[in-house]
Amino acid sequence: MRNLFTSQSSASLIVSKLHDQDSFYTAFEHDLGRARKRIVIESPFLTMRRVSTLLPQLGKSSRRGVTVIVNTKPLDEHDTVLRGQAEQAITALQEIGVRVLMTVGHHRKVAVVDDVLWEGSLNILSQNDSCELMRRIQSLELSDQMLRFTKLDRWEK
Secondary structure: OOOOOOOOOOOOOOOOEEOOOOOOHHHHHHHHHOOEEEEEEEEEOHHHHHHHHHHHHHHHHHOOOOOOEEEEEOOOHOOOHHHHHHHHHHHHHHHHHOOOEEEOOOOOOEEHHHHHOEEEEOOOOOOOOOOEEEEEEEEEEHHHHHHHHOOOOOOOO
């Protein structure tokens, strides 16, 4: 497989910071609070427990005019035990103005908050009791690149 997107940044060093499941949410919520243009979250799974912790911040961002998009799996791809929770979570997100997309076979764990790119193994909207990591990279170029690569840039408009 060839690399479809390459980056030739004028900066020779990109600064990133690693987070685990214990430090991620504090840093992520800080970024959500500073969002001015866009929040895009790719999380294959949704649980009410996790979504409810982020709803207040996502709602504030949406009311400020920030475009908020969540991409997840279609409901029929969620485990039957958690499908009801995913449905509730989607309804709660839509009620605060979040655009919810569903992608068949979805498994990416990525978020873009303005010029900040988060990528790793943590299911942002469902993580509960697992050992995970996320890398935070502050780069408008790489954030835009990720949205183009995943074709989610078309939903920002």
